Amino acid sequence: EIVLTQSPGTLSLFPGERAALSCRASQSVSSNYLAWYQQRPGQAPRLLVYGSSSRATAIPDRFSGGGSGTDFTLTISRLEPEDFAVYYCQQYGSSPYTFGQGTKLEIK
């Protein structure tokens, strides 16, 4: 099983700042099948990035994903108020499909 470790656990930033979220895998993610999700309270996860760096449909270009192998990053270039939420990474290259424990992005 591939274990995904996200850091930091909580990130406190001001609107307008840049956010960098990390996801490290315990072994290489097959074909860079790594996704990022945003989840707001009481809502379903929303796909932001798949295949490590491809933005999902209708996702603003301030969200970008990168990385390969075992180290991946989600960057939000300029934080908007609606971006403050919990973010999860997920690997879907090999079963069991695992999620990181999440990074909570909070307003400073």
Add this chain to the structure above:
Amino acid sequence: QVQLVESGGGVVQPGRSLRLSCAASGFSFRSFAMHWVRQAPGKGLEWVAAISYDGGFKDYGDSVKGRFDISRDNSKNTVDLQMNTLRPEDTAVYFCAANWDTGYWGQGTRVTVSS
């Protein structure tokens, strides 16, 4: 537009069974693998089960293997999750989702296992 609507959640006693259903519309359901993912209260996301586009392949997370069964009906655009021998730790919101790179997720149905 794309819709995935889960149903069947509720409160059930430990050891009992429950069947969840997910109705899909707005996309070519029969072309996509489908998944169930759950989220315990205040916790993260956990993949539960998957079924291939034609139902010929099924896969399960270790915590539910041997107790849960995933199935689909491509004529009705539905995917079900039969949950047997439920435990308190199965308490969660259960989401259905299509192929991971589609971003198609339902809003979830809540299951509470408690005596």
